[in-house]
């Protein structure tokens with residue numbers, strides 16, 4: 001079988017889904033991407049393409065210059081206490097992206113997704129506003145019914161299915177089991193949404209931590225919306241309907257209403273946000289990432305959690321390795337899937353271990369906040385310094401040899 005004869009269905013058109021679609025089509029596979037949202041899903045804060053291997057993957061995809069061009073280009077950051085008093089300020093770094101002199105790239109999530117979408121071009125078939133409803137595999141392929149096909153009851157057949165549909169993966173649920181088997185709760189919840197830039201920030205990031213509650217704003221151009229993080233700790237996972245956005249907003253508002261700083265105004269603006277995302281900070285831990293001809297990629301299979309800031313790099317490297325192993329084992333795809341897992345597992349585990357070491361410095365209290373900048377600069381973590389190395393194979397060379 002040549003790669004041109006192999007039909008692959010990817011569920012999810014975000015970082016991992018579009019990256020693997022890019023690489024698979026590069027190697028000649030016939031790729032279809034199904035995305036539940038009616039278009040590329042908007043929203044998200046800053047993501048990081050971090051570490052030499054992830055930056056090299058972007059280079060090999062030909063998108064490095066573009067993502068640098070579209071990167072956040074922040075001028076600095078500040079931290080404030082609950083009363084709004086500045087406790088730390090730097091024009092050499094941001095909190096999420098680390099020191100500005102690093103070769104890594106910080107970029108808004110939807111900007112990165114748009115660049116990946118453009119890189120994929122028209123080599124891929126996209127189906128937006130749909131979702132896999134049933135999957136049935138045998139030794140030679142997978143029969144898939146999409147929700148919108150249900151009425152016609154005509155399954156589509158693929159050689160492989162890739163679940164790149166995020167931490168709440170639909171493919172994982174259908175093939176491997178319910179979320180509870182694999183989701184490990186890390187003790188907090190976070191929301192990400194866009195609101196007006198009511199503080200008039202300009203290429204700036206501001207964060208407020210108040211005990212186990214906190215949040216921040218990130219603004220690129222002054223006339224752009226403020227991308228907001230807002231979250232809180234909770235010792236046990238909460239029970240709520242993850243499809244009920246209004247209930248999630250209420251939950252967040254209840255927890256943060258008296259958290260100080262600008263939280264009341266942020267919560268008021270939240271009511272009209274066009275792109276609300278809320279979830280537990282979880283990791284996905286699985287013993288195996290594939291089952292027959294169905295394989296998981298990125299957050300779906302091994303979410304390292306938002307707390308590490310590494311999810312994007314892991315997803316892009318995972319996509320590169322998965323497509324490369326499938327291309328080099330095109331006559332025995334199941335071997336390719338196992339090689340993908342063998343190549344990546346230690347890297348994923350090392351990234352997941354970072355989550356235990358990512359706390360922000362404590363906000364200074366009362367009297368201590370009398371000076372100018374009272375947070376010890378050395379205590380503000382630089383995520384760049386924690387990037388885990390990964391040896392990238394050259395699949396192009398292997399395919400030529």
Ligand SMILES: Cc1cc2nc3c(=O)[nH]c(=O)nc-3n(C[C@H](O)[C@H](O)[C@H](O)COP(=O)(O)OP(=O)(O)OC[C@H]3O[C@@H](n4cnc5c(N)ncnc54)[C@H](O)[C@@H]3O)c2cc1C
Nearest residue numbers: 012014015016035036044045131165166170298299311315
């Ligand atoms: C709206 C949003 C905002 C985010 N904001 C941040 C952030 O601010 N900071 C951060 O570090 N990380 C954020 N993330 C997570 C980050 O994108 C990932 O950790 C990382 O980039 C790996 O991406 P992924 O492609 O594996 O998963 P994701 O980026 O989660 O993408 C999953 C994709 O699958 C789609 N999908 C879900 N269910 C189905 C289904 N049934 N059928 C088809 N498609 C489906 C989703 O719409 C989405 O496009 C966000 C993710 C989303 C979806």
